Amino acid sequence: MSKDSLDIQVQSLPSGPGVYQFYDKNGKLLYVGKAKNLKKRVSSYFHKRHEYGKTRVMVRKVEEVRHVVVPTETDALLLENNLIKKYQPRYNVMLKDDKSYPWICIKNERFPRIFPTRKLIKDGSEYYGPYTSMKTIRTLLELIKGLYALRTCNYDLSEEKITSGKYKVCLEYHLGNCKGPCEGLQSLAEYDEQVAAIREIIKGNFKDSLKSFKEQMKSLAGEMRFEEAQKVKEKIEVLENYQVKSTVVNPKISNVDVFSIISDDKYAYVNFLQLSYGSIIRAHTIEIKKKLEEDDKELLELAIVELRNRFHSKSGEIFVPFPVDIGEDVKVTVPKLGDKKRIVELSERNAKFYRQDKLKQIRITDPDRHVSRIMEQMKKDLRLSREPKHIECFDNSNIQGTNPVAACVVFKDGKPSKKEYRHYNIKTVEGPDDYASMEEVVHRRYRRLLEEDASLPQLIVIDGGKGQLNAALKSLDRLGLRGKIAIIGIAKRLEEIFYPGDPVPMYLDKKSETLKIIQHLRNEAHRFGITFHRNKRGKAAINSELATIKGIGEKTSEELLREFKSLKRIKEASLHDLTEIIGPSKAQKVYEAFH
Known part of the structure; x- marks a missing residue:
């Protein structure tokens, strides 16, 4: 069908509430949606550029638009839900649930029995539920x-x-x-x-x-x-x-449903609590896989209708974290304070815990999906053009201005790759100069990688603020790598993230996985650098003490350390043991110096 024909279909749509359906050239249903204003909503698909690739693909496939006009938004929501369940269109979010939930039955008989069941028999018995767990x-x-x-x-x-x-x-x-x-x-x-x-x-x-x-x-x-x-x-x-x-809230809060949503790029998690006389009598969380550019409001509305149907809820009021349009039959409340606000926050915590449990399971059962999700999240949080599958972090160590060293740690897929860690002795810088040291180390690292034609990281993290970041940038400029590798600095005090040329730092959510990985990188670089620095400083102290002995030079000191491992053992060694390592003349001098 031509574009003109499709435009005519869209232009002829009514402006009232209803449900629209997109079909491809084979008459296959691609997508079902609801709208307050059918004409305005459907037009938006064809007259704006969609950032999300799947939406663009779907819109290109649309050959026919059908619609159903309904009296109210509530009817539109229910019809949309029913059509999605019946036809399962490819681009719609599916709220699948094959589980048979348990009920409490009060049997229709003289002296009624009360028992759990998963079968509903229409014999006049009373059924309460369904409950989300038999427990x-x-x-x-x-x-x-x-x-x-x-x-x-x-x-x-x-x-x-x-x-x-x-x-x-x-x-x-x-x-x-x-x-x-x-x-x-x-x-x-x-x-x-x-x-x-x-x-x-x-x-x-x-x-x-x-x-x-x-x-x-x-x-x-x-x-x-x-x-x-x-x-x-x-x-x-x-x-x-x-x-x-x-009882979790005031017993006066009764006959109320509570809904909340937590989402990331690919999945959303909706929690449902049902309150009666201040008690939670039902709790359930579902995972929704996103198909297009669905926002939280759209997904929550869909989930509310589905969960209320699934659990046969007749509650006259719902509490939600933000306004939703689910018709006039139910009172929608967005609590601002008090018990009502606390119960919405409890629902949100339930959704978060459910998401955390799911992510832990995925980490074990599907590590590739876990890595892909983390990388995608880091790309989004840090505003990168590529996923940072290879990250390198630099840190300087020059405690008390002595023995300046630096460390480079490497993370692959968000995890340490310890065999690729590197130590650096500062060679060209006199005295404690963090900026010059950072410039030297970054230059040495990437000059070598370029010479060896080794793979470069997608992200460099500099442990320090704007000064260290600018020093590292000088080296990247000299090597022609600026713009080819993303680089950021992380300051210690408030965990500010600095970007090249941007005086205003960015602050990540303290609980975000991205910040945790950046902190892990920074801490690993600090630990690795400090360990090397201490070892070097310790050896220098030992060498200096041995060097005070007349006739004992650096080479002899190293021989003794290689054999005895510590200054204490050298002091405790017998003249015979010392003679076997450095000969009788030098052994006599060392032995007499410590005895």
């Missing part, structure tokens, strides 16, 4: 079992069968876990009261049960039935302890 259900059911005596048998407890004496109580009755409704030892009214209280506990409301238990305890104590009153008191303590652990 949550087991914890809740253990609490309920400790508070109320419920039957676990699957007998048909009709009135006729109980009256006829068909059933006999089982071991559960004798253990005190059941009150024997099968023999008519517990009334249906009393049992139904228990079930009503359990419903409220499952919903997160502990108030009614606590009030009932406290009244029971007082009544039993008033009748001098202290053992029974003590058992009820223990139940109150169990319930209060569970309430304290599960």
Whole structure:
């Protein structure tokens, strides 16, 4: 289809809310999207340059645009979600979930059983959930079992069968876990009261049960039935302890869903919490692989609709970190302070922890993807033109102005490559001059790499501020490498990142992986340089002490050190041992000097 024909299709689109669909020349659905204004949104695809390559590729493939007009934005959001699930277009984000979630079932029968299940049967039974883990259900059911005596048998407890004496109580009755409704030892009214209280506990409301238990305890104590009153008191303590652990905000905050999103270049992580009476009754996080240039708002809206459908949420209000458009049926709140703000922050922490766990797993199971992600992140954070797979860092060491040395450490794919580390003795600089030393070392390093036709790094990191960075730049200029290798300086005090020609430093997020790698580089260069400097200074001190002995020169000192390893051992050596190394005449002089 010609470009003119496509333009006509776009121009004829209405300006109201709806869903648009892009098809290729074979009639295959490429993408489904929603819009407040169909004409404006679809036009933007064809009348602006897209930075992201996949978007450009998709737009080139579009041959036909279809649309569905809907009354409200809510309808557009739901229709978009349904079409994506049904047709799974190539360029849409997919929120796949094949998991069968567990529920708590209150069976539709006389003396209802309460149990976990993954199957929903339409027989009038009540289902609560779904829950994201069976562990949550087991914890809740253990609490309920400790508070109320419920039957676990699957007998048909009709009135006729109980009256006829068909059933006999089982071991559960004798253990005190059941009150024997099968023999008519517990009334249906009393049992139904228990079930009503359990419903409220499952919903997160502990108030009614606590009030009932406290009244029971007082009544039993008033009748001098202290053992029974003590058992009820223990139940109150169990319930209060569970309430304290599960209540995270003011109990007045009820029937609310909380959503947050954390994302990087390729993936987004959306956390969902459901609150009832201040307690979190449901928590779930999903990973979304980005397909095009989706922003956080777009992804969060899609995830909210999907998660509320998936978990059958009917909450009338949602808390989110920023405004979203999900229709008028739900109240959207962006909390600014207090308990509401804290619960959104808790949701964000959950999303971050989930992302960290995923990244740890990827590091083990898919190291190539881990390296690729780190390199891409560093390229973006440091504003580089290439991924810094090969980085070199330089540091000077001239403690107390003596024995000036320098170190060059090498990182490949974000990890130390220790076999490529190099030490340098400063040769052309007199006295402690950091700038001149840096200029010398950088020049020696890259002149040699050029002579050997070895691979050059994509990034050079200079341990120091603007002065050291400018000194290193002079060497790159002399070698004709300026512009071919990216170079930055990192100052120690506030971790400022300096760029050539830019007087204003850049500050990276203190928790960012990029800054951690830069800090690791800097610390490795410092450690490696200091170790070399200490060794050199130590040898110089030993040589100077031996050199004070008349008739003992530098060569003899080195022979002794090579054999005895330290000055202490030389002092402790016998005349015979010294004679074997440096001969009788010199051995006598050394021995007499230390004895």
